[in-house]
Amino acid sequence: MAQIHVAHLRKYYQVHEKEPGLIGSLRAFFARKYRTVKAVDDISFDIEAGEIVGFLGPNGAGKTTTLKVLAGLLYPTSGEVRVLGFEPFKREHAYLRQFTLVMGQKQQLMWDLPPIETFLVNQAIYEIPDAEFKATLRELDELLELGPLLKKQVRKLSLGERMKCELAAALLHRPKILFLDEPTIGLDVTMQARIREFIAEYNRRHGATVLLTSHYMADVTALCERILVIDKGKLLYDGDFRALIERVAPYKIMRLQFDQPVSTEQLMQFGEVESNEGFTATLRVPRAQATEIALRLLAQLHPEDLTFEDPPVEDIIRAVFAGAVPAEVLSARATLASAAAAAPAQM
Amino acid sequence: MRHWLRMYGALLRMGWSTVMEYRAQIVIWMTNSLLMVTMMLVWLGISSAGPVNGYTSADFVAYFMIGWVVRNLTAVWVSWELDYRIREGKLSPMLLRPMHPIHHDIAFHWAEKGLRSVIVLPIAALVLLLTPNAPLKLDVPTLLAFTVSLFMAWAIKFMIDFSLGVLAFWLSQASAFFEVFYGLTLVLTGAIAPLAMFPEAIQQALWWSPFPYMLSFPVEIALGRITGEALTLGLGVQAAWALLCTAVAALMWRLALRSYTAVGA
Numbered sequence: 001m002a003q004i005h006v007a008h009l010r011k012y013y014q015v016h017e018k019e020p021g022l023i024g025s026l027r028a029f030f031a032r033k034y035r036t037v038k039a040v041d042d043i044s045f046d047i048e049a050g051e052i053v054g055f056l057g058p059n060g061a062g063k064t065t066t067l068k069v070l071a072g073l074l075y076p077t078s079g080e081v082r083v084l085g086f087e088p089f090k091r092e093h094a095y096l097r098q099f100t101l102v103m104g105q106k107q108q109l110m111w112d113l114p115p116i117e118t119f120l121v122n123q124a125i126y127e128i129p130d131a132e133f134k135a136t137l138r139e140l141d142e143l144l145e146l147g148p149l150l151k152k153q154v155r156k157l158s159l160g161e162r163m164k165c166e167l168a169a170a171l172l173h174r175p176k177i178l179f180l181d182e183p184t185i186g187l188d189v190t191m192q193a194r195i196r197e198f199i200a201e202y203n204r205r206h207g208a209t210v211l212l213t214s215h216y217m218a219d220v221t222a223l224c225e226r227i228l229v230i231d232k233g234k235l236l237y238d239g240d241f242r243a244l245i246e247r248v249a250p251y252k253i254m255r256l257q258f259d260q261p262v263s264t265e266q267l268m269q270f271g272e273v274e275s276n277e278g279f280t281a282t283l284r285v286p287r288a289q290a291t292e293i294a295l296r297l298l299a300q301l302h303p304e305d306l307t308f309e310d311p312p313v314e315d316i317i318r319a320v321f322a323g324a325v326p327a328e329v330l331s332a333r334a335t336l337a338s339a340a341a342a343a344p345a346q347m
Numbered sequence: 348m349r350h351w352l353r354m355y356g357a358l359l360r361m362g363w364s365t366v367m368e369y370r371a372q373i374v375i376w377m378t379n380s381l382l383m384v385t386m387m388l389v390w391l392g393i394s395s396a397g398p399v400n401g402y403t404s405a406d407f408v409a410y411f412m413i414g415w416v417v418r419n420l421t422a423v424w425v426s427w428e429l430d431y432r433i434r435e436g437k438l439s440p441m442l443l444r445p446m447h448p449i450h451h452d453i454a455f456h457w458a459e460k461g462l463r464s465v466i467v468l469p470i471a472a473l474v475l476l477l478t479p480n481a482p483l484k485l486d487v488p489t490l491l492a493f494t495v496s497l498f499m500a501w502a503i504k505f506m507i508d509f510s511l512g513v514l515a516f517w518l519s520q521a522s523a524f525f526e527v528f529y530g531l532t533l534v535l536t537g538a539i540a541p542l543a544m545f546p547e548a549i550q551q552a553l554w555w556s557p558f559p560y561m562l563s564f565p566v567e568i569a570l571g572r573i574t575g576e577a578l579t580l581g582l583g584v585q586a587a588w589a590l591l592c593t594a595v596a597a598l599m600w601r602l603a604l605r606s607y608t609a610v611g612a
Binding site: 068071074089091093096097100106107113120121123125127 | 350357358440442443605609
């Protein structure tokens with residue numbers, strides 16, 4: 001069986017609706033009206049050991065809910081969920097020892113104390129032998145450059161420094177599975193890159209499985225070969241990330257800066273002009289020919305600066321929603337999934 | 348067993364570091380217990396004309412000074428912690444660790460008691476030394492019984508407070524209930540007056556309730572007012588209440604966790 005197995009997962013919430021104003025409050029007090037929110041609505045996927053999978057979707061799509069179900073913090077409404085052979089919501093200690101969930105917004109480090117104190121408590125809770133604890137700490141220190149941070153009070157650390165320590169605290173017990181919910185949220189670009197490199201390195205060294213959600217395309221581009229796209233609780237795409245980009249966003253964004261205004265006509269020879277404000281311009285160029293076009297443009301227009309960006313993740317999601325993904329991509333996956341479900345003996 | 352010792356060792360150390368961070372605040376919170384000192388002065392005034400229901404002025408000094416110590420060493424705030432964690436979303440990270448979060452709270456309470464002892468015990472000892480004829484029973488069995496009953500008094504309070512805190516899973520702003528509850532218990536535990544001041548029938552009933560076992564019981568043991576069979580029976584009743592409160596807390600926690608994981612962590 002796959003390391004993470006999710007079949008027809010549903011998580012519905014009953015939320016009570018309250019009309020505004022005093023009358024509304026009174027009415028709600030005597031007769032509450034409930035509405036069902038389908039946070040996750042029939043999702044199935046399997047993740048094998050060692051995969052890094054990106055979980056993409058707009059706010060409220062159901063990403064965090066799914067992660068919480070996998071981490072045993074939420075009880076599913078229906079469906080089958082198995083991680084490492086455990087049913088997460090039973091929260092058996094044997095399961096809790098083997099994964100970690102890092103939520104960019106919620107911390108486990110004790111606010112008033114240096115991170116090392118939390119580390120030592122985690123060592124005791126997870127029963128990590130001294131030698132292993134030291135080795136892990138040394139490795140995390142080398143990858144994340146924790147050094148002086150370990151003895152500073154958490155409340156005196158910057159957001160980025162805190163995130164590094166949070167990650168370290170979450171990884172001391174060398175989990176086999178990492179659930180990362182927006183691990184780079186609010187961090188500056190350099191720090192985002194550091195965290196990304198770290199996640200990739202951790203995956204390489206320990207063969208850990210990573211399932212991460214992110215708003216940043218760069219996180220996903222750098223780390224994930226496979227992505228799951230989810231919206232309104234439904235899984236819209238499950239498959240190869242590059243293939244998806246090639247299909248729905250086969251272009252790159254080229255940002256240009258000039259020391260003298262350039263006309264739109266001049267720019268049009270190189271690609272589709274998204275904007276031109278004289279000194280700065282943005283072009284869309286075909287992904288495959290991006291380098292060649294850049295060289296030509298450098299030679300002819302002498303820009304002061306030229307940078308490439310991937311299209312924003314929102315564009316890709318929008319394209320998926322708009323049905324830009326050919327049906328066969330989705331159905332191929334669906335067929336695989338149902339074939340696997342039909343032949344449990346092989347798993 | 349070794350695992351538990353290590354875990355509590357680490358938690359206690361962390362608790363102690365936190366207590367040291369907040370030592371100023373804790374000393375300020377301790378003034379909360381000055382109620383006992385105030386009541387002592389009130390009863391000293393009343394008893395100046397002669398003993399009241401068997402309590403002389405020296406008895407009142409001893410009762411309220413030991414009461415002050417007991418109240419400090421059994422102080423609990425776990426309901427407040429739970430309420431805060433649930434509202435601020437701090438509970439989820441604790442549920443991910445292979446340890447019941449209650450151990451974190453128990454260890455932090457004990458660490459805090461370390462600081463309180465350092466302050467409270469010398470002061471109480473000094474006052475009692477300076478009080479002529481202060482009735483204290485200081486033999487080893489009494490001290491032992493006092494320590495055991497002190498621990499159980501704390502356990503009863505802690506588990507009741509924990510159960511109240513768990514209400515925050517269902518009721519937002521559960522802390523309002525705590526105030527009402529603690530207002531009610533103040534009289535019944537013997538913080539305002541020794542139980543001997545109450546009508547006989549009420550005293551009899553109270554000794555079967557959990558309330559005196561949170562304060563009066565250990566105090567009266569130290570004063571040598573509860574001895575022999577009464578002591579054995581009292582310790583038994585106290586232990587029963589401690590176990591019952593622990594069982595209720597455990598049950599409420601399970602129910603709460605079920606609803607927490609159903610509606611959103």
